[in-house]
Amino acid sequence: MNPDHDMTPRSETPRTAVELAQVSVTFSRSVLNDVSLRVADGETVAVVGESGTGKSTLLRLILGLQSPDSGRVVVMGTDVNRASTTDRRSLRTRIGMVFQGAALFDSLSTFENVAFALREHGTLSESDIRARVRETLTLLDLDPDEVSGTLPAQLSGGMRKRVGIARAVAPRPRLLLYDEPTAGLDPLTSETVTALMQRLQQELHVTSIVVSHDIRAMLRIADRIALLHDGAFAFLGDADAMRNSSEPYTRAFVEAA
Amino acid sequence: MRRLVQSWALALQDVLLLTWQTMRALPGGRGAGARLLAQLDAVGVQSVPIVLLTGLFTGMVLALQASVQLAPFGATLFVGRFVAASMLRELGPVLSGIMVAGRVGAGIAAELGAMKVTEQLDALETLGAEPVRVLVVPRVLAAAMTVPLLALIADTAGMVGAALVSSAYLGVPLRAFQAAAADQIALDGFIGGVIPADLVQGLVKPLIFGLILSILACHHGLRARGGTAGVGIATTNAVVSASITILIADYFLTQLLLILV
Numbered sequence: 001m002n003p004d005h006d007m008t009p010r011s012e013t014p015r016t017a018v019e020l021a022q023v024s025v026t027f028s029r030s031v032l033n034d035v036s037l038r039v040a041d042g043e044t045v046a047v048v049g050e051s052g053t054g055k056s057t058l059l060r061l062i063l064g065l066q067s068p069d070s071g072r073v074v075v076m077g078t079d080v081n082r083a084s085t086t087d088r089r090s091l092r093t094r095i096g097m098v099f100q101g102a103a104l105f106d107s108l109s110t111f112e113n114v115a116f117a118l119r120e121h122g123t124l125s126e127s128d129i130r131a132r133v134r135e136t137l138t139l140l141d142l143d144p145d146e147v148s149g150t151l152p153a154q155l156s157g158g159m160r161k162r163v164g165i166a167r168a169v170a171p172r173p174r175l176l177l178y179d180e181p182t183a184g185l186d187p188l189t190s191e192t193v194t195a196l197m198q199r200l201q202q203e204l205h206v207t208s209i210v211v212s213h214d215i216r217a218m219l220r221i222a223d224r225i226a227l228l229h230d231g232a233f234a235f236l237g238d239a240d241a242m243r244n245s246s247e248p249y250t251r252a253f254v255e256a257a
Numbered sequence: 258m259r260r261l262v263q264s265w266a267l268a269l270q271d272v273l274l275l276t277w278q279t280m281r282a283l284p285g286g287r288g289a290g291a292r293l294l295a296q297l298d299a300v301g302v303q304s305v306p307i308v309l310l311t312g313l314f315t316g317m318v319l320a321l322q323a324s325v326q327l328a329p330f331g332a333t334l335f336v337g338r339f340v341a342a343s344m345l346r347e348l349g350p351v352l353s354g355i356m357v358a359g360r361v362g363a364g365i366a367a368e369l370g371a372m373k374v375t376e377q378l379d380a381l382e383t384l385g386a387e388p389v390r391v392l393v394v395p396r397v398l399a400a401a402m403t404v405p406l407l408a409l410i411a412d413t414a415g416m417v418g419a420a421l422v423s424s425a426y427l428g429v430p431l432r433a434f435q436a437a438a439a440d441q442i443a444l445d446g447f448i449g450g451v452i453p454a455d456l457v458q459g460l461v462k463p464l465i466f467g468l469i470l471s472i473l474a475c476h477h478g479l480r481a482r483g484g485t486a487g488v489g490i491a492t493t494n495a496v497v498s499a500s501i502t503i504l505i506a507d508y509f510l511t512q513l514l515l516i517l518v
Contacts, residue, residue, distance in 0.1 A: 063383055093385045103380040106371075117384040122287060167384070 017207040023071030033231035046218035049228035096168030104152035111148035158189035215257035282390040292395040301403030316415030337437030340419040349412035354466030358499035362474040366495035369478025370488035404467030470499040
């Protein structure tokens with residue numbers, strides 16, 4: 001085992017939010033091979049690596065959008081692949097997902113996009129939904145009066161990303177998953193989105209798993225970083241350990257950034 | 258050959274599964290009314306002009322062709338009967354089905370396909386919604402409700418077109434055309450002594466066609482893959498498979514309805 005591997009979270013009270021146990025996934029080739037990861041409540045874990053190393057697949061496994069060939073995925077106490085459709089749907093109400101391309105619903109306004117999950121869950125009144133959407137848009141530095149009525153196609157790339165994050169956090173999930181939150185953004189907007197993610201962690205105290213290419217940003221915001229290479233973690237530990245790692249691939253990856 | 262049969266069998270299985278999931282998701286849960294209204298507009302109301310024009314010109318052509326066949330026998334007065342039988346039983350339902358498959362089927366497949374390749378379907382699931390309930394149910398219901406009405410519009414437009422051509426070019430007075438059409442409808446009989454059998458055929462068929470075209474369009478859209486090229490392929494497949502299936506279903510429905518009605 002790689003000496004840089006640290007399979008236990010740093011928190012002193014490690015109530016596990018997400019656990020992947022010996023998970024393997026194969027498409028036309030092996031994507032994840034016997035991967036294990038435990039993410040504690042409130043922790044932020046970044047998953048980095050080259051393209052096609054299975055980073056997004058990891059998020060799909062956690063959401064139950066994809067089943068592993070072997071191994072177990074347990075999210076907030078629920079074994080995702082053994083759960084009934086109803087239980088899986090109920091679990092997803094506690095998870096927020098930020099998609100790479102934002103995946104906003106084209107035919108709905110910004111307001112309707114952010115309100116979508118709140119309406120689906122059906123636990124808030126219409127006035128509470130309106131208040132929550134305004135509050136969430138403001139939290140993401142978006143002016144509710146300005147953007148509420150606009151369609152996703154009318155928003156800039158950075159604003160779309162922020163609305164995507166707003167939609168994910170509006171139901172106040174316990175677990176937030178980000179798939180390449182800064183991909184395709186200019187450096188300034190990328191910086192803004194990273195700062196927003198950091199602020200959300202502090203204000204909402206959610207567990208976060210961030211899949212990203214942006215190693216520099218991840219070194220700054222993540223409690224631990226997992227580096228995927230050849231279907232397994234080449235490194236799993238905190239930012240300092242990663243910077244000081246002697247493992248050749250990890251060194252090369254950090255230096256390339 | 259074996260692989261082709263296998264892929265058709267798998268596609269059929271997928272379509273039947275989607276049909277079952279759609280039935281289970283009925284009536285569509287929270288927000289179903291608003292979603293259905295939007296689709297009634299997109300599928301039904303916005304298809305009226307294209308169906309109206311198709312029916313009108315088909316009726317006009319039918320009248321001209323019928324006159325060529327009937328003139329040697331001095332029977333141009335029967336143009337109304339010929340057009341009524343053709344439009345109400347066959348052309349109205351089939352042409353409406355195919356036109357809606359082209360316009361709406363392509364739209365549904367492209368929209369759902371684009372949602373699939375841009376991860377919007379995954380987003381729906383992660384937000385706790387079922388894509389079948391939110392996207393498929395309203396489209397299928399709207400198609401089943403509006404295609405019969407669109408067929409009626411095509412029938413009416415076709416009869417009006419044929420009547421105008423008969424009156425303007427064939428020397429058949431409007432009243433004579435109308436009487437001949439009414440005779441044909443009476444000849445084909447009434448169900449329960451009240452409802453014209455032609456009308457029942459003309460409504461049952463498009464109801465089935467509406468279900469076929471919407472389910473197939475949703476099936477192809479939901480299974481789109483490979484970016485924008487995949488959306489294009491899904492759209493083409495949706496229109497081709499719906500049009501062919503409608504024509505095949507028409508034959509078997511006609512046989513069945515000739516026995517039952």
